[in-house]
Amino acid sequence: GEDVEQSLFLSVREGDSSVINCTYTDSSSTYLYWYKQEPGAGLQLLTYIFSNMDMKQDQRLTVLLNKKDKHLSLRIADTQTGDSAIYFCAESITGGGNKLTFGTGTQLKVEL
Amino acid sequence: NAGVTQTPKFQVLKTGQSMTLQCAQDMNHEYMSWYRQDPGMGLRLIHYSVGAGITDQGEVPNGYNVSRSTTEDFPLRLLSAAPSQTSVYFCASSSPGGPGYGYTFGSGTRLTVV
Numbered sequence: 512g513e514d515v516e517q518s519l520f521l522s523v524r525e526g527d528s529s530v531i532n533c534t535y536t537d538s539s540s541t542y543l544y545w546y547k548q549e550p551g552a553g554l555q556l557l558t559y560i561f562s563n564m565d566m567k568q569d570q571r572l573t574v575l576l577n578k579k580d581k582h583l584s585l586r587i588a589d590t591q592t593g594d595s596a597i598y599f600c601a602e603s604i605t606g607g608g609n610k611l612t613f614g615t616g617t618q619l620k621v622e623l
Numbered sequence: 624n625a626g627v628t629q630t631p632k633f634q635v636l637k638t639g640q641s642m643t644l645q646c647a648q649d650m651n652h653e654y655m656s657w658y659r660q661d662p663g664m665g666l667r668l669i670h671y672s673v674g675a676g677i678t679d680q681g682e683v684p685n686g687y688n689v690s691r692s693t694t695e696d697f698p699l700r701l702l703s704a705a706p707s708q709t710s711v712y713f714c715a716s717s718s719p720g721g722p723g724y725g726y727t728f729g730s731g732t733r734l735t736v737v
Contacts, residue, residue: 519663544725553627553713553728554666599665610656610681611726613665 515600515614522620529587531617533600536581540602543576544611545585548597557585557598587619595621625649629714629729636704636736644699644732646714654717655697656681656726657689659710666713672697704736 514536523529535543541562546554560567560574560583567574573586583600597618601611630645648655656671668681672691686708688700697716701708711733715726 515665542725546728551731553730554715554726555728556725559725610668610671611666613658613667615663615665 515602515612517598517600517614517617519615520618520620522622523590524622525590525592527590529585529590529594529619529621531585531587531598531600531619533583533585533614534581535583535600535602535612535614537602537604537612538578538581539604542603543574543583544601544603545572545574546599546601546613548599548616550596554599590619590621592621592623595619627714627716627727627729629712629732631732632730633733634735636701636734638704638706638736640704642701642704644701644712644714644734646697646699646729647695648697648714648716648727649695650716650718650727651694652716652718652727653694654719654726655691656715656717657687657697657699658713658715659683660713660731661710669699669712701734706736708734709736710734 516534544559545557547557548554571588575584597616599616600614627648653674657669658666660666667683670689672678711731713731714729717726
């Protein structure tokens with residue numbers, strides 16, 4: 512079955528790097544995503560990685576995928592107060608109507 | 624370009640009442656979905672559609688109905704509201720040809736059932 516797990520909270524200081532971790536159980540996942548949710552808002556797609564990739568970098572964001580351990584991480588370099596939000600990882604499987612299975616979300620708090 | 628529009632933004636219902644949450648997208652996306660978000664549980668899929676006239680159940684479909692008569696609209700109906708349906712509801716749409724097939728989300732409907 513599909514199950515995606517994340518730690519609930521992460522606190523970092525402004526300027527430090529943040530690393531948000533996610534584990535999933537479905538080895539047939541095609542794409543893995545990171546979404547950001549700010550208070551009172553919907554989910555914003557931050558980045559994604561195809562399952563045959565190990566790493567993807569997009570400006571301050573670095574996604575690492577370890578397929579053997581079914582572990583996904585999101586690193587945010589030079590974390591800013593505007594990065595404070597809930598971050599969700601999600602997986603989808605080809606042919607499933609693009610259905611997404613979400614993790615529980617990690618609340619990132621950036622302190623001055 | 625409005626993206627995904629959900630109405631209403633807030634709603635309070637009494638137990639047993641029915642209502643429809645509206646969702647419309649203007650991106651000509653084939654895929655649309657409804658999720659509910661509850662604290663500590665992430666988002667869970669209620670129903671989804673891969674095109675007009677085609678719908679299917681997700682993880683938590685009980686107590687909800689959907690229909691997809693047009694590409695643009697995907698309303699979610701609560702048949703007889705229960706306190707367990709108090710949640711934030713998100714509609715999302717996607718194109719199968721889009722980058723990474725990621726969904727575009729609406730801003731949500733916050734529903735309280737008393």
